[in-house]
Amino acid sequence: MFVKLFSTPNHYYCLDVNKDEFLELSFASYQYLAQILNGEEVKTMPPEEILDLKKAGYLSEKSNVKKVKHAITDYLEEFLERKLSRIILQVTQNCNLRCKYCIYSEEHSIMQRSHSSKNMSWETAKAALNFLWEHSVDSSSINVGFYGGEPLLQMPLIKQVIEYSKKLFKGKKLTFNMTTNGTLLDEEKILYLQEEEISLMISLDGPKEINDMNRVFVNGTGTYDTVMKKIELMREIAPEYAKKLSISMVIDPQNDFDCINSICLGKNDVDKLNILPSIVDKGYDGEKTVSSDIYRWKSRYEGFLAILSYLGRYEKEKVSPIALASINSEIERRFEVETSRLFEVDTPSGPCIAGQMRLFCNVEGLLFPCERVSENSKAMCLGTLDSGFNIDNAKQLLNVGALTSDACKECWCFRYCMLCCKKADSGQGTLDAAVKLSYCSESKGNAYHKLMLYLLLKEINVDYLPQMRYRVQKGEDIV
Amino acid sequence: MSIPVAIYPFCAEILPIVKTFNKLQESFVIKRLISPSGFGLTGHDAGYVCNHPDVGFVVTEEFNFEGKEWTTLILFEPIMIKEKIDYSYVDIAEAAILYGKQVIFFSASEEGDNKINKLSKLYSDKIEIKPYITYKNHAHNEEHKFYDMEVPVILVGGLLEEADNFEVLLKLAVKLKMENTNALVITKHPMGELFGFYNLNHIWNCTDHSEAQKINEINRYMNSLLKEKRPEVILMEAPDAVLKYNDYAVNGFGIRTYMLCQAVAPERFICCVPFELAVGEFLDAISKKFEATLGVSITSVHASNILIDMQDLKQKFDISIVYCNLKFVRQQLFKEGRQYQIPVYSVVMNGIDEVYNNLFENEC
Numbered sequence: 001m002f003v004k005l006f007s008t009p010n011h012y013y014c015l016d017v018n019k020d021e022f023l024e025l026s027f028a029s030y031q032y033l034a035q036i037l038n039g040e041e042v043k044t045m046p047p048e049e050i051l052d053l054k055k056a057g058y059l060s061e062k063s064n065v066k067k068v069k070h071a072i073t074d075y076l077e078e079f080l081e082r083k084l085s086r087i088i089l090q091v092t093q094n095c096n097l098r099c100k101y102c103i104y105s106e107e108h109s110i111m112q113r114s115h116s117s118k119n120m121s122w123e124t125a126k127a128a129l130n131f132l133w134e135h136s137v138d139s140s141s142i143n144v145g146f147y148g149g150e151p152l153l154q155m156p157l158i159k160q161v162i163e164y165s166k167k168l169f170k171g172k173k174l175t176f177n178m179t180t181n182g183t184l185l186d187e188e189k190i191l192y193l194q195e196e197e198i199s200l201m202i203s204l205d206g207p208k209e210i211n212d213m214n215r216v217f218v219n220g221t222g223t224y225d226t227v228m229k230k231i232e233l234m235r236e237i238a239p240e241y242a243k244k245l246s247i248s249m250v251i252d253p254q255n256d257f258d259c260i261n262s263i264c265l266g267k268n269d270v271d272k273l274n275i276l277p278s279i280v281d282k283g284y285d286g287e288k289t290v291s292s293d294i295y296r297w298k299s300r301y302e303g304f305l306a307i308l309s310y311l312g313r314y315e316k317e318k319v320s321p322i323a324l325a326s327i328n329s330e331i332e333r334r335f336e337v338e339t340s341r342l343f344e345v346d347t348p349s350g351p352c353i354a355g356q357m358r359l360f361c362n363v364e365g366l367l368f369p370c371e372r373v374s375e376n377s378k379a380m381c382l383g384t385l386d387s388g389f390n391i392d393n394a395k396q397l398l399n400v401g402a403l404t405s406d407a408c409k410e411c412w413c414f415r416y417c418m419l420c421c422k423k424a425d426s427g428q429g430t431l432d433a434a435v436k437l438s439y440c441s442e443s444k445g446n447a448y449h450k451l452m453l454y455l456l457l458k459e460i461n462v463d464y465l466p467q468m469r470y471r472v473q474k475g476e477d478i479v
Numbered sequence: 480m481s482i483p484v485a486i487y488p489f490c491a492e493i494l495p496i497v498k499t500f501n502k503l504q505e506s507f508v509i510k511r512l513i514s515p516s517g518f519g520l521t522g523h524d525a526g527y528v529c530n531h532p533d534v535g536f537v538v539t540e541e542f543n544f545e546g547k548e549w550t551t552l553i554l555f556e557p558i559m560i561k562e563k564i565d566y567s568y569v570d571i572a573e574a575a576i577l578y579g580k581q582v583i584f585f586s587a588s589e590e591g592d593n594k595i596n597k598l599s600k601l602y603s604d605k606i607e608i609k610p611y612i613t614y615k616n617h618a619h620n621e622e623h624k625f626y627d628m629e630v631p632v633i634l635v636g637g638l639l640e641e642a643d644n645f646e647v648l649l650k651l652a653v654k655l656k657m658e659n660t661n662a663l664v665i666t667k668h669p670m671g672e673l674f675g676f677y678n679l680n681h682i683w684n685c686t687d688h689s690e691a692q693k694i695n696e697i698n699r700y701m702n703s704l705l706k707e708k709r710p711e712v713i714l715m716e717a718p719d720a721v722l723k724y725n726d727y728a729v730n731g732f733g734i735r736t737y738m739l740c741q742a743v744a745p746e747r748f749i750c751c752v753p754f755e756l757a758v759g760e761f762l763d764a765i766s767k768k769f770e771a772t773l774g775v776s777i778t779s780v781h782a783s784n785i786l787i788d789m790q791d792l793k794q795k796f797d798i799s800i801v802y803c804n805l806k807f808v809r810q811q812l813f814k815e816g817r818q819y820q821i822p823v824y825s826v827v828m829n830g831i832d833e834v835y836n837n838l839f840e841n842e843c
Binding site: 071072074075078079082083133134136137138139140141142167168169170171172173174335336339352353356357 | 801
């Protein structure tokens with residue numbers, strides 16, 4: 001039967017995968033389905049509820065999906081020709097840090113390029129902007145991102161890019177953003193970035209003892225003190241701009257969550273910044289990311305507190321901002337659940353429209369679906385600024401689901417899978433089904449967690465919370 | 480003799496105007512289409528903006544103020560571009576005036592552009608401002624009578640707000656004009672005034688009217704136009720997308736179109752649908768829905784060459800579109816053709832005669 005069972009402290013459910021609907025069940029029905037899904041021999045008659053659901057077209061035996069194909073496939077060329085809205089420029093491959101987990105370090109990420117001192121030339125940057133201009137007629141807004149290496153090493157180029165973009169994209173909403181380690185910020189740069197309203201994201205992995213384990217200068221010394229001084233400087237000379245600063249926090253779940261979180265409790269007011277947590281990705285090392293027990297327990301507990309605080313049952317100030325950020329983003333995206341049944345021709349969720357979402361242009365003018373994929377991988381390369389898009393490659397990346405078609409068609413996680421093409425990169429110039437399938441349990445685990453949170457929020461009518469609180473305040477009985 | 484004009488900023492919503500300009504009025508003739516460099520249209524034929532066939536005008540970013548090619552500059556505020564952009568109207572208008580040109584400014588914002596208003600006071604003989612809202616918060620007419628329109632009313636709308644809705648409306652207006660049929664045309668686009676069309680913006684934007692009062696007011700206003708203009712047919716553009724898209728991109732719910740249809744009951748409805756949705760079963764289903772909500776089922780469908788950007792929809796909960804090659808529309812019409820109970824055409828690909836004939840076949 002093509003369903004997945006869920007139970008919360010209050011209710012029993014099954015996700016009818018074909019219909020993408022949660023069905024609330026009696027305990028008897030839940031048990032009956034559990035037995036069937038476990039392959040047990042069931043001698044009793046199905047509960048009436050199950051028979052009724054079957055009559056109504058639910059609980060089908062097989063997947064609706066006959067063929068895995070992304071809906072955009074036939075129109076991909078149109079999208080890439082007319083609807084780009086973003087480009088991320090790798091302005092340099094050079095970096096003044098040697099972070100130990102860096103995907104470009106010699107010791108790690110064997111499938112990625114190594115550190116180099118190559119810079120993007122003005123000719124390449126200009127060609128990249130012209131390329132975006134030619135391929136964005138249907139986009140009303142444009143975003144140019146600066147990435148490295150360390151982009152602040154290339155300030156003169158960045159200024160040229162900004163000036164040229166303002167002329168080129170006149171008439172469209174134009175925004176810029178930059179991901180930086182922050183160590184090279186100075187007064188002049190801060191004021192310039194503020195003036196040009198560049199959305200700035202600084203990488204910082206936690207308090208000094210955590211951050212400095214990995215994020216180090218070339219000479220091996222930690223970067224924490226330097227980065228915090230730069231943030232202070234920014235607060236001093238550009239206080240409004242500093243409020244908009246984002247912190248990219250790459251979390252190594254081998255560490256103690258409380259220890260990581262302690263950065264938010266110090267005097268530096270890091271908790272007041274927009275923290276964007278992510279888990280360190282060791283995919284290109286051929287390794288899986290493993291969490292320590294202490295990390296898992298504590299992060300889940302903080303997640304629980306974050307949910308309580310969202311519901312107004314716990315003080316927000318006492319909850320880890322890291323947990324709050326990730327729970328809030330999950331809560332905001334709850335509308336994506338139960339929205340689309342499976343079709344005969346369908347694709348597992350996960351892949352973005354490769355190239356359209358966050359086109360990455362490296363120093364040499366090679367194009368990739370995003371900055372996270374390997375620049376050495378032929379499978380990931382979408383073309384060049386000179387030759388344009390390699391549509392066949394782009395279609396393959398878009399249809400990464402077809403690679404594991406048989407497994408995906410029968411998978412309960414079809415609609416909630418988050419595996420993109422990067423997770424199928426073999427490093428040998430091809431996409432590999434076995435590599436992709438090795439990430440399945442992680443993807444299913446994440447989906448399960450997301451759906452459980454969704455059910456919980458649904459049970460407590462989270463969308464009516466303000467009204468319910470108001471009625472409680474008025475002393476009304478809301479039972 | 481027609482006045483040669485330049486239009487700025489040329490964009491998708493203006494393409495239908497460009498296509499029908501000379502057929503709907505004789506006072507002006509287009510000589511130059513100008514768009515900001517960022518629109519990515521420079522050097523392309525105007526049709527490129529919607530991935531339509533060429534229309535014979537190459538878009539430029541140069542105004543060529545000193546040249547004699549045009550004498551009047553038509554500036555307008557786009558109504559379909561959501562982002563607030565500075566199009567430098569004042570600088571451009573001032574430059575045009577300095578070179579002895581006339582300027583007509585079609586405003587689309589409630590508050591208008593203060594700077595251009597000031598400029599128009601300085602050069603009152605050179606700048607003509609066509610305000611978006613002609614009058615506001617006027618006294619509500621307490622008259623309780625609700626009028627039936629005594630002529631056929633045709634509604635043109637779309638599942639999404641897109642340029643093709645306007646194109647269908649304008650091409651129908653052209654057809655009616657060619658057939659010497661006196662049509663009263665209601666559009667939401669400020670530039671409709673160039674063609675003698677009317678809009679209801681002064682009622683929609685009345686902040687001191689309830690919804691019910693607005694419906695009454697539209698009915699009364701339309702009746703007064705009916706008495707004054709004595710049209711044989713009323714052609715009206717739906718003021719918003721006619722359907723909610725989904726639960727997180729609600730697309731305006733079609734609430735204004737609902738109100739309009741309460742005020743002026745349409746008899747026929749031409750619905751513009753993205754080509755992928757031009758599927759028999761779907762069209763039948765929405766037609767039934769419209770019959771219940773708007774009081775009119777779909778008479779015919781125009782399949783447009785747009786595709787929803789699903790990525791934007793999922794990432795930003797926002798509806799944005801891509802203009803596809805027309806071959807996809809052709810393929811869809813060919814593939815689904817036999818399944819259609821409601822006739823489906825492409826007005827962009829010469830389907831306007833069929834739409835027209837289908838609309839008025841009972842009268843022929």
